[in-house]
Amino acid sequence: xxxxxxxxxxxxxxxxxxxxxxxxxxxxxxxxxxxxxxxxxxxxxxxxxxxxxxxxxxxxxxxxxxxxxxxxxxxxxxxxxxxxxxxxxxxxxxxxxxxxxxxxxxxxxxxxxxxxxxxxxxxxxxxxxxxxxxxxxxxxxxxxxxxxxxxxxxxxxxxxxxxxxxxxxxxxxxxxxxxxxxxxxxxxxxxxxxxxxxxxxxxxxxxxxxxxxxxxxxxxxxxxxxxxxxxxxxxxxxxxxxxxxxxxxxxxxxxxxxxxxxxxxxxxxxxxxxxxxxxxxxxxxxxxxxxxxxxxxxxxxxxxxxxxxxxxxxxxxxxxxxxxxxxxxxxxxxxxxxxxxxxxxxxxxxxxxxxxxxxxxxxxxxxxxxxxxxxxxxxxxxxxxxxxxxxxxxxxxxxxxxxxxxxxxxxxxxxxxxxxxxxxxxxxxxxxxxxxxxxxxxxxxxxxxxxxxxxxxxxxxxxxxxxxxxxxxxxxxxxxxxxxxxxxxxxxxxxxxxxxxxxxxxxxxxxxxxxxxxxxxxxxxxxxxxxxxxxxxxxxxxxxxxxxxxxxxxxxxxxxxxxxxxxxxxxxxxxxxxxxxxxxxxxxxxxxxxxxxxxxxxxxxxxxxxxxxxxxxxxxxxxxxxxxxxxxxxxxxxxxxxxxxxxxxxxxxxxxxxxxxxxxxxxxxxxxxxxxxxxxxxxxxxxxxxxxxxxxxxxxxxxxxxxxxxxxxxxxxxxxxxxxxxxxxxxx
Amino acid sequence: xxxxxxxxxxxxxxxxxxxxxxxxxxxxxxxxxxxxxxxxxxxxxxxxxxxxxxxxxxxxxxxxxxxxxxxxxxxxxxxxxxxxxxxxxxxxxxxxxxxxxxxxxxxxxxxxxxxxxxxxxxxxxxxxxxxxxxxxxxxxxxxxxxxxxxxxxxx
Ligand code: FES
Ligand code: FES
Numbered sequence: 001x002x003x004x005x006x007x008x009x010x011x012x013x014x015x016x017x018x019x020x021x022x023x024x025x026x027x028x029x030x031x032x033x034x035x036x037x038x039x040x041x042x043x044x045x046x047x048x049x050x051x052x053x054x055x056x057x058x059x060x061x062x063x064x065x066x067x068x069x070x071x072x073x074x075x076x077x078x079x080x081x082x083x084x085x086x087x088x089x090x091x092x093x094x095x096x097x098x099x100x101x102x103x104x105x106x107x108x109x110x111x112x113x114x115x116x117x118x119x120x121x122x123x124x125x126x127x128x129x130x131x132x133x134x135x136x137x138x139x140x141x142x143x144x145x146x147x148x149x150x151x152x153x154x155x156x157x158x159x160x161x162x163x164x165x166x167x168x169x170x171x172x173x174x175x176x177x178x179x180x181x182x183x184x185x186x187x188x189x190x191x192x193x194x195x196x197x198x199x200x201x202x203x204x205x206x207x208x209x210x211x212x213x214x215x216x217x218x219x220x221x222x223x224x225x226x227x228x229x230x231x232x233x234x235x236x237x238x239x240x241x242x243x244x245x246x247x248x249x250x251x252x253x254x255x256x257x258x259x260x261x262x263x264x265x266x267x268x269x270x271x272x273x274x275x276x277x278x279x280x281x282x283x284x285x286x287x288x289x290x291x292x293x294x295x296x297x298x299x300x301x302x303x304x305x306x307x308x309x310x311x312x313x314x315x316x317x318x319x320x321x322x323x324x325x326x327x328x329x330x331x332x333x334x335x336x337x338x339x340x341x342x343x344x345x346x347x348x349x350x351x352x353x354x355x356x357x358x359x360x361x362x363x364x365x366x367x368x369x370x371x372x373x374x375x376x377x378x379x380x381x382x383x384x385x386x387x388x389x390x391x392x393x394x395x396x397x398x399x400x401x402x403x404x405x406x407x408x409x410x411x412x413x414x415x416x417x418x419x420x421x422x423x424x425x426x427x428x429x430x431x432x433x434x435x436x437x438x439x440x441x442x443x444x445x446x447x448x449x450x451x452x453x454x455x456x457x458x459x460x461x462x463x464x465x466x467x468x469x470x471x472x473x474x475x476x477x478x479x480x481x482x483x484x485x486x487x488x489x490x491x492x493x494x495x496x497x498x499x500x501x502x503x504x505x506x507x508x509x510x511x512x513x514x515x516x517x518x519x520x521x522x523x524x525x526x527x528x529x530x531x532x533x534x535x536x537x538x539x540x541x542x543x544x545x546x547x548x549x550x551x552x553x554x555x556x557x558x559x560x561x562x563x564x565x566x567x568x569x570x571x572x573x574x575x576x577x578x579x580x581x582x583x584x585x586x587x588x589x590x591x592x593x594x595x596x597x598x599x600x601x602x603x604x605x606x607x608x609x610x611x612x613x614x615x616x617x618x619x620x621x622x623x624x625x626x627x628x629x630x631x632x633x634x635x636x637x638x639x640x641x642x643x644x645x646x647x648x649x650x651x652x653x654x655x656x657x658x659x660x661x662x663x664x665x666x667x668x669x670x671x672x673x674x675x676x677x678x679x680x681x682x683x684x685x686x687x688x689x690x691x692x693x694x695x696x697x698x699x700x701x702x703x704x705x706x707x708x709x710x711x712x713x714x715x716x717x718x719x720x721x722x723x724x725x726x727x728x729x730x731x732x
Numbered sequence: 733x734x735x736x737x738x739x740x741x742x743x744x745x746x747x748x749x750x751x752x753x754x755x756x757x758x759x760x761x762x763x764x765x766x767x768x769x770x771x772x773x774x775x776x777x778x779x780x781x782x783x784x785x786x787x788x789x790x791x792x793x794x795x796x797x798x799x800x801x802x803x804x805x806x807x808x809x810x811x812x813x814x815x816x817x818x819x820x821x822x823x824x825x826x827x828x829x830x831x832x833x834x835x836x837x838x839x840x841x842x843x844x845x846x847x848x849x850x851x852x853x854x855x856x857x858x859x860x861x862x863x864x865x866x867x868x869x870x871x872x873x874x875x876x877x878x879x880x881x882x883x884x885x886x887x
Contacts, residue, residue, distance in 0.1 A: 210827040211818040211821045211822060211833065211837060213766020213805065215830055220759075280748075280756050281769075283752075354829070355829070355831045403831025435771045435773070435776075639871070643868070669776055674865055677856060677873070680873075
């Protein structure tokens, strides 16, 4: 049987096919599963045909050892654990006998981009089906062995029991015979009350390795004969290296080569850089400092992000390009009892994972091998295929644990550079960017300006809403002629959560002057901020409690297509308010703020408790309410929300990348300060609504709610109304 | 002057330029990759090791300054991964991406070695140099607290 299928669902893999697809020679039972195509996948990996190929599989060996092969990239969000739980549960496996193996880049694993909190949404059901199919086949094999009906056999904890006489057979003993059984078309899945792993707080499968320093990341790859690289980039997008002098650098200890890396015709190309290869990272960096480089800044050499933000802030006061109109906004404004308008601003953000961009590449005559912290291994195959002029399939990508990614490690410019250094020297080269290069050579979160104007009637209901947004969109990175957000980019505003009847959405002109990329939660960060802070302002204007105001706004949404949105938004709003003690008495200088937002199909609300001491902001406690449907692993989901709170606080308070004369001014954690432990809330409480809906991801949706809840809390505590993030920018 | 240093109990003869930061000597020359690079400026704590028992940023210490001294890295904190903090880290499911955690654990271990039952403020002070972009601070503090409380209970 070929390991391909014309229909979705589990299939049996023969021994040879299994060997071919997994590289493991083994008997036993192997069940392949094809994962559906990803609509609107962020990864532009060529996913065509991926839905007819087997791209993940479960293997039960004849000794009972069970392995899940899976192509998703593990980035700390516990995806591997969650998917293992899905398979193991349906399989009735013993948790301790199941291991999970990370797949290398290969079409067989399907679209491998990890992002958009999609992995869980897409893979959950197929993984369960694979487990259920294997269980049914093991049961059928046992029934045949005993000559009894399958109904008299029950699978439990890696064994099948004969109900007639209580004898048992282990999965390992049955695996070979099970492989001779028909694969059920539509295996019965468990009901939630039968789950033993799904929805339980399972530890991540790799924690033991992490705490002894044995977990290896992209930066940790070590090979015989390995050399180490360092790079200094062209500091301005579209700039170029005019000339360089490496005479002194070449004399430095340990130096093997100095290499000029030019951009290639690929969307994730290096910006252009000078690279040094040496016997250690330190020698490479020391020598790099001695290279004299003459850069030409190019068309964006004047970029000044502070001036640009001010310009966009002015521009959004005036009409821009209409994207969506419904109802009669002019009439609504005309007959308003109250009108209010405000402008919200945000700066560029750098992902700044603790592990900077890092990979090891070995370019050989017969192809190329890559060890990378990456969210998009197929993207690496394509980029290096272009760079080396070889078939992308000749590029083998080993997906290493990423030391944080947050969207940045989709873009493989750093792998292109490591490949250039390896090709020049013939050695395997590990390239770990310095923190300064990491901060200064990003694909940044968009700087943004938004203008909202709204009208209220006598009863304090919102009757009209104008939302004008100007920010350089991500599409500009791939197509510089895109100079304003598209209707798709503005979709979250068009599908306004309040079901506004008289609505206008406008797109402001905002050409990009740097590379723009996906940053955890993407545009939802500034949409969630503007909508929630503006709503708090409206409540203030109406003299109403913000929670009451929010409730009414959602209840007034009569758009029948938004029924689910309203219910789930209200669900998290109420839960956060209740758990966060909304309305309780607080000492002077303390305040509670609330915000609710939905993105990536999940819903989050937060209540933030702050204390103001002069201009010091202390966050005492955050209560997060989450509706991500069925919670697969409450502990991991909780961890994701805790992380979102911390990243949300960093971007609300401090982080902003500033450009002057085209180049990033910030360099390291002193001038791009992420939140430190003493500022973290001592209490973060995460609560789930447990609606039982289809599970949706949580990597991103927690981020947007924090900043507005925090800013609203500052106001409630008697502080100023902040409309620009970060509220405490560093002077750089 | 000695040209050797001890790493996790094993003697090493240093054959590199003494100006090389200990971090890169560990990572690139000896391939002890458990100690991580995050900033190179003493700002993030990812590279924290113990030098004669004291938590130290290995990115700032030249190898020459470690000669004749004892270096402990995360790989050598305990023989079998059962230092109370390592166990607490697993029990409290601290790591997300895990990249910062070697440094976090080494800083915490240094704190508890000198002060087995620190106050919350002392924990903050000892840990403020260790950044975590994944945002595991709350759990780190709980894990340290649990070990400190156990020590107090035993005392
Ligand atoms: S790498 Fe040493 S403190 Fe950051
Ligand atoms: S766990 Fe990822 S940086 Fe701390």
